[in-house]
Amino acid sequence: KNQVEQSPQSLIILEGKNCTLQCNYTVSPFSNLRWYKQDTGRGPVSLTIMTFSENTKSNGRYTATLDADTKQSSLHITASQLSDSASYICVVSAGGRALTFGSGTRLQVQP
C-alpha cells in the first residue's frame, strides 16, 4: 500500500530560527514529490515539485531535498517568519491517478 509519513506531526519554533520537516514514502513507482503549504482554512499552495533526478530545489527560503534511494524528502525553512505558520503537506505521485498525501506537519512560528 502506498504511504506517505511526515514528521514531526507539529512543531513550534521562534521567529528567525530554521527548521526541517521530514517526509518518508513507500510509493511505487515513483513519479514526483511535491510540498504544499496550507494556511488554516485555506487550500494548499504548491511550494516545490521534484522528480526522480532532482536532489535539491529551492523556492526562496524553502529548500526541498529528495533521496530517491532511501525514499526520503525534507523541507528546510530558513530564517522563519510568522507567516510561515501553516501546515506543510508532502504529496507523492506514482503517475496516473495515484496521488498519496501525507497528513502534514503543523508549524507554528512564535515571536
Added chain:
Amino acid sequence: DGGITQSPKYLFRKEGQNVTLSCEQNLNHDAMYWYRQDPGQGLRLIYYSQIVNDFQKGDIAEGYSVSREKKESFPLTVTSAQKNPTAFYLCASSIGGFNEAFFGQGTRLTVV
C-alpha cells in the same frame, strides 16, 4: 484573474439533507478533483474528472455524487447516504491527469 473558486466557504446541513458544493475554474484545465480533509489525516480523493461528461470514483466516493457538464464546473453533492459528512472539502484542477494541482480555498461543511 485566473483561479479556482469554491463556494460557499461555510455550509451547514441538517441530517437527511443533500447539499451541493460549487467548484468553478477559469484556468482551462481539463482535470478536476474533489478531496476530503479530516483533522490529522491526509487528503482523500472523492471523485475526479479528466474530461467533460466523464468522471471516476476515488477512494471514498460512497455518499457523494458529481457532474461535469462544463469544463469549468465540477459540483459535488453530499447526499444523505454519507454518514459522516462533516469535513473540509477541497476542489482542485490540473492541466492533465494528476499533474500539479491547483486548489480552491475549500468549503467547510458541518452537519447540525
